[in-house]
Amino acid sequence: MQQTENDPVPAIAMRLKIEREARGWSLAELAERSGVSKAMISKIERCEASPTATVLGRLSGAFGLPLSVLLALAERAQERVALQAEQPVWTDPETGYTRRAVSPPNSLLELLDVSLPAGVRVPYPASAFAFQHQQIWLLSGRLDFQEGPVTHHLAEGDCLLLGPPADCVFFNPGKEPARYVVALTRR
Amino acid sequence: MQQTENDPVPAIAMRLKIEREARGWSLAELAERSGVSKAMISKIERCEASPTATVLGRLSGAFGLPLSVLLALAERAQERVALQAEQPVWTDPETGYTRRAVSPPNSLLELLDVSLPAGVRVPYPASAFAFQHQQIWLLSGRLDFQEGPVTHHLAEGDCLLLGPPADCVFFNPGKEPARYVVALTRR
DNA sequence: TCATCTTGTCCACTATAGAAGACGATCACC
DNA sequence: GGTGATCGTCTTCTATAGTGGACAAGATGA
Known part of the structure; x- marks a missing residue:
């Protein structure tokens, strides 16, 4: 057979x-x-x-x-395993910002492994995450996350749940690269 | 709709x-x-x-x-058109023999565009074309085709129908490259 | 609160995909 | 010229793919 x-x-x-x-x-x-x-x-x-x-x-x-x-x-x-070698990585040549898509393709829940060099600012427009539920979890380093009018100061291990869509900015105020996870799902 | x-x-x-x-x-x-x-x-x-x-x-x-x-x-x-740029070409680095598969993939009838440099001999074992109907059509140059015990001397425009499977040899006795078409179909 | 619209699922009913076996063809071997 | 092989197609029958319409569950709004 x-x-x-x-x-x-x-x-x-x-x-x-x-x-x-x-x-x-x-x-x-x-x-x-x-x-x-x-x-x-x-x-x-x-x-x-x-x-x-x-x-x-x-x-x-x-x-x-x-x-x-x-x-x-x-x-x-x-495929339920996404080997690290196969995960698509995007690097911004100007700032050295790198973003790795960790999750296997087409998961309901997506995990991004981001590295933000010291002193770098990355804007994140509200339109980019409408209809999404997002959390930001800082693995190492420091991260200032500006969400509309308010700014969150995150330290190692902190996890932030994003509110309703607003223009945001990622900023690394430290001297070391900041490494954080973005977890998102559609709603 | x-x-x-x-x-x-x-x-x-x-x-x-x-x-x-x-x-x-x-x-x-x-x-x-x-x-x-x-x-x-x-x-x-x-x-x-x-x-x-x-x-x-x-x-x-x-x-x-x-x-x-x-x-x-x-x-x-x-796909019914095989653009020349997409046709797979194989070249023998030693002799300069080149063979181009002209026909669109998976045709019932296959056309090969072959170029045989002057003085080069290419053997063609009987096992390679069992169950195939083949013709060889010389476009330019000269070609001696040895089919088992007999040898055919082809000149420009001549077309040879291959008989029952036998060990064969292509040979270009001229001073110019020989260009010929191999047309084959399964039977 | 009551319409009304949209969502996805469920219910007949019909068309056809798919299985098992019969059938006529071709070929090889005594 | 039989006689089995094996080939692909055709036949019969059942399971299910596919349709159109009804239905209940939210969502929206007057």
Whole structure:
């Protein structure tokens, strides 16, 4: 019989829901755009049906993605370990600010490992985190976090829950790099 | 409704057949390995059914391929233009022999554009073209083609139909590079 | 508080995916 | 010229994919 029990249905279900919600579409809207009934989309997202190639083609078309890409994303979403070597890192060449996406792709909860060099200021506009729940946890060094009118002075180990969206600024007042975790989830 | 009429069924059908035949498997053998009935595989290959994600998962598993890769290959097989820049070229660093795969991926009929430097001999074992129908068409230069016991002397424009499998040798007796087309199809 | 809109799920019903086996073809070997 | 092999397709039947519409649960607003 089959060698690798490789059922793609849960991965597809998860990916489908992520793609739809990332676009802010309801079941009805995706049904409209794809030509697939919303009842069926609901079933697929709940792993109660195994979509045919035809239906998958319509859905990926609605997302503007080639089917193979949708499937590849689905497979990656199945990976539950994100090795450090594979985690995408972004570095600002001017300030030396680095940000590493720790969480496996497409997690509901995302963890960012940030390093902020001494004396550097990083602005963070309110628009960047609307509809998100966020916390900032300082692992080492010092961090002044300006949230709208108020400023929080964080020391090692402190954890801050962000309030309603406001223009923010990260600032490292110390002499050592500040290392902190940003944890965020959509709501 | 859907924007891009993007039906993956024909592409999947074509790719499935190619993967199966490339492994020399019959419908029954693939059915055995994948756990999908041979009747169903037959239908899928003839575009008479749209396989579910579950069935696609079993089939790709039998081939030892991730589903997304199988689909990506299927999508590429749909491309009907192979731009010269995308055609894979292989060059033998010792002799300067070059071979370019002209045809779009997975065509039933494959065209190779070969350039053989002056004085170079390239052996071609019988085992390399069993079950293939082949023709050799000399575009420019000269080519001596040794087919088992007999040798054909080809001049510009000549076209040779290969007989039953035999050990062969390509040889360019001229002073200019020989450029020829190898056209082959499975039988 | 009562409409009204939107959300996702549930309920018939129909179309078809998928399995198991029969069937006619082709080929190899006595 | 039989006689089994094996090939792919066709046939029958069942499970389920897929549709359209009803439904209950929030959300919004007058």
